[in-house]
Amino acid sequence: MPNSSRKAKLVIITLTGLLLSPLAISHFDDKQIPQSYRQSWFAMLATNFGPMVAMVKGDIPWQENEMAAYADELAAVTTLDVMRGFSDGSQKGTTRAKPEIWQNKPDFQAKMDDLDTAVAALQIVANQGTDRKAIAAGVAATGKACKACHDEYKAKDYLY
DSSP: OHHHHHHHHHHHHHHHHHHHHHHHHHTOOTTSHHHHHHHHHHHHHHHHHHHHHHHHHTSSOOOHHHHHHHHHHHHHHHTSOGGGGGOTTTTSSSOOBOTHHHHSHHHHHHHHHHHHHHHHHHHHHHHHOSOHHHHHHHHHHHHHHHHHHHHHHBOSSSOO
């Protein structure tokens, strides 16, 4: 039984990756590679975090295995170095990133580190699966870490 459970989880993770690939590629512009990289990174982040928020809010049914899978994928995304997408000069072009990022990179990096920490903690509680309050608190902490960057570093007037 454990072997079939592992296989099922592997299939779900593989399918999730395949389904998310078009999302990531849709942001790719070979003339603006850093911008495309970071926009794809954030799209994958949102695609995994959004359903977790919806489960906590009760907008979609709570499923412990799905919550854990989303947390695992979210953690996998945060292992990619998004700061590569914020290289010097990439503040121009198609972007919602405010110039303040490049003016205060240490603060921006600290906020990204806070996000990594929140996601790691969320992954742990989501994989334990039994304490919905702890999972909801982890989702809230991750959302708070996201919002800290949005408030200071994300323009509100581009595309979405």
